[in-house]
Amino acid sequence: MSLGDDNDGFGGGGSGQTRTRLPEGGSGDPYDDTRRPPARSSRSLITVVGVVVLLIAAIAFANRGGGDGETDNTSGTSPTAGNRNPTSATGVRPVTGKNGQIPTGFARDEQGAQSAAANFSVALVSADILKPDRRREIVRQLFVQDKVAELEGSFDKAYNRDFLDKLGLDANGNAAAGLTYVSRTAPVGTKVTQFSEGAATVEVWCTGVFGTAGVSSTNPVTNDWFTITLALRWADNDWKVETFSQKEGPAPVNTDRTASDADAIAKAVEEYGGFTYAR
Template identity: 50%
Template sequence: MSLGGDDGYGDGYGGQDPARTGGTGRGGGDAHLTRTHLPEGDGDGYGSPRRPTRTKPSRNLITVVSVVVILIAAIAFANRGGNDDSDDTSTSSSSGSNGDGNGNGPKAEATAPTGERPVNGKNEVTGIASGFPRTEQGAQSAAANYAVALGSDGMFKADRRHAIVNAIYAPESAPGRQAELDNAFTSEKVLANAGLDAKGNAPDGMTFVSRANPVGTKVEKYENGTAQVAVWSSVLFGLAGEGSKNPVTEAWYTDTFDLKWVRGDWKVVKHAQKNGPAPVGRDQAASSAKEISDAVQGFGGFTYAR
């Protein structure tokens, strides 16, 4: 079929209807009209092909893709938070563990304070913590604080010593223990070794230092409202001041307390002390007498808890 002239080519689309073009047949004859149907997308010999039709994405498809992306982001965020927690837990447990690093070995027991508040009150006269809970941790906290009280400079003053004994000892044990301690702390030998006078006073210009610093506690026994607790402590003792003949030194002791639950608190019924364990001293220059004196007066003590 011809698309126009005798040469076999039409005029192109040229604004005409591509489906209907006028022309004559070859070899003469009556003129006639020829209707030609072209396949979609075809052009003439010189024209450009039609551009493919662009299809818009389905709204349903866009919605589904958006939901999937949000879900993936949420899962990734949740996994990230979980990994952080697990990493922290594995790090803290493996640092003191003898396991294989995969969580299959034994976990180290806690040696640091638990963070629980040890007491809610204190003795109004001595300031010693009181009201310890009836638990193993409560017994350890009580023993640590009692070791501090019995190792303080207040034990060298009669009125202060009596207040301390009555605050921490059980009622049936306090009188006998007070008599023993009076004899010990008023002896000339003990006072002379401490560099104090007969009333427990330090020489003018000197600061008397006696401070126990618990390092750890251990329950030896615990049953039926009774407990035996050992307290390992470092103790600073001596006179700080220029020309002191009894400079402040460090010593190590272990105090063992037999405790009894009395009227809502732990009280001492028996106390014993022994030397050590003592670590090797570090090669560290000793501070001046003034620095030690300032430190003792400037740094307060603690309420100890297990």
């Protein structure tokens, strides 16, 4: 599902897709080779090498983070600044707070802004955004207070009855009996283009599956690639969306993999849960 025409700023319907021990010491002169048979020296060397390898492995494992009792890195530093490999995960765990189905309590730094933007993108291009009651909850959770009323009207206008009819959905955003509407977004990467203490602009590169699964569907489930740009503001002790827009791509070359049938797609959507995304 598309949020609409490129850079429309509010997500209106448009022409896009519905879419990480020391060697044992002996007494006496440690350099006296007469007291150290060659065989023992060889075994000691192997032992030392083995211990060093284990220590390196242990350090690498510890640096991955994510274990119980570890402390999150929310010191306010920017882990992405000067990062030579910006698409790599940092290893910092996602936030633990949640308002409904949407994570909350992001750090007031670049990484926190990226995590917020990724999670907000998932909500903005979801099946729930087409359901009027759920849409109002999402808008009030994601957007700064002074934009809520305006955006509620814009969303309602964009996702009007005609738009829902084209997707095979009723006025409440529900598919007909025997059909399952699919709108599942997966962020592929994030990039901060502007950042200050109180504001940030983040681009989120996404892919996803969108459409209606079912034998009689006239809007089959397809995949799409797009980039959402979110202008964020620090408000109410968290990141909130001020404005956003969408553009197509970057998209890879499609493979020739055989498409799954409608039942398999509908079953996958019901059985596989979504994620909380963190940079």
